[in-house]
Amino acid sequence: MNNPLLIQRLQQALGYTFNRPELLVQALTHRSYGAANNERLEFLGDSVLNCSVARRLYEVFPDLPEGSLSRLRANLVCQDTLAEIAVSLRLGESLWLGEGELKSGGFRRPSILADALESLFGAIFLDAGFDEAQRVVRGLIDPLVAKIDPKASGKDAKTQLQEMLQSRRLPLPDYQLIETKGEAHDQSFIVECVLAKPLLSTRGVGKSRRAAEQEAAREACAALQNEQAAK
Numbered sequence: 001m002n003n004p005l006l007i008q009r010l011q012q013a014l015g016y017t018f019n020r021p022e023l024l025v026q027a028l029t030h031r032s033y034g035a036a037n038n039e040r041l042e043f044l045g046d047s048v049l050n051c052s053v054a055r056r057l058y059e060v061f062p063d064l065p066e067g068s069l070s071r072l073r074a075n076l077v078c079q080d081t082l083a084e085i086a087v088s089l090r091l092g093e094s095l096w097l098g099e100g101e102l103k104s105g106g107f108r109r110p111s112i113l114a115d116a117l118e119s120l121f122g123a124i125f126l127d128a129g130f131d132e133a134q135r136v137v138r139g140l141i142d143p144l145v146a147k148i149d150p151k152a153s154g155k156d157a158k159t160q161l162q163e164m165l166q167s168r169r170l171p172l173p174d175y176q177l178i179e180t181k182g183e184a185h186d187q188s189f190i191v192e193c194v195l196a197k198p199l200l201s202t203r204g205v206g207k208s209r210r211a212a213e214q215e216a217a218r219e220a221c222a223a224l225q226n227e228q229a230a231k
Helices: 004-014 021-027 039-060 066-076 079-089 099-103 110-128 130-146 157-167 209-230
Strands: 174-181 188-195 200-206
Touching: 004 079, 004 130, 021 039, 021 110, 039 066, 039 110, 039 130, 066 130, 079 110, 079 130, 110 130, 157 209, 174 209, 188 209, 200 209
Parallel strands: none
Antiparallel strands: 174 188, 188 200
C-alpha cells in the first residue's frame, strides 16, 4: 500500500511534509513487512505524544489536580483513541504490511493503527524536532480536548459509574459480552452493563470490548442521573 498519492494525502492530513521521506516510510512499515520497521519509532513517538498531551492539558485546565490530569491524558493516549484518530487520517491505507497482515485486514486493526500513529510522531520528531512534532500532535488532539468536561475530572465512564454506585452503597456493575460481530480484522463488540440495584441493564457497542464497556457504563450513568433528577 505504497501509493505515492496516498502518502501525499496522509501528509496533508497531518499538516506536515517530511524532509526525510525515508523516516515516513519507516513509520508506515509494520514489522510483518520487514526488519526496517516502525517499532523503534513507536517507542520514541509514545514519549513525544505523552509529553505533548500532558503539556496541552496542563495549559487548558490550570485548576485540575495531578490525578485528574493523569486520567485525562490516559484517555487521550489510549489505543482506542489513537486508532480513531488514525482512521480519520485514513492511515491504514498507507501502511506497508506483510502478506499475512494484508489478508487478515491488519490495516484496520486498532493496535496496528495506534502504533503506526505513534511511529509517525516519532518520525516527525527526528525529522524536525520536538516543537514540530508537538504541533502535529496538538492539531490532532485539540478537537478531543475541546470536548472534555473538566467537571468529570478526567474519569472514564466505568470509573464514574463505580463511584456513583459506591457513594450510594450499591452493588458494583457486572459487564457481560453479549455478542461479537464481523470478521477478526473488523469486529464490533456488544457489551451489557447490569446493575442489581437499582435493577438496570444498558448496552454499548464498540470496536473493542473496552470501548463497548465504556459506552454501556456511560448509558448507565445517564440513566442513574435521570432517575435522580426525577425524584
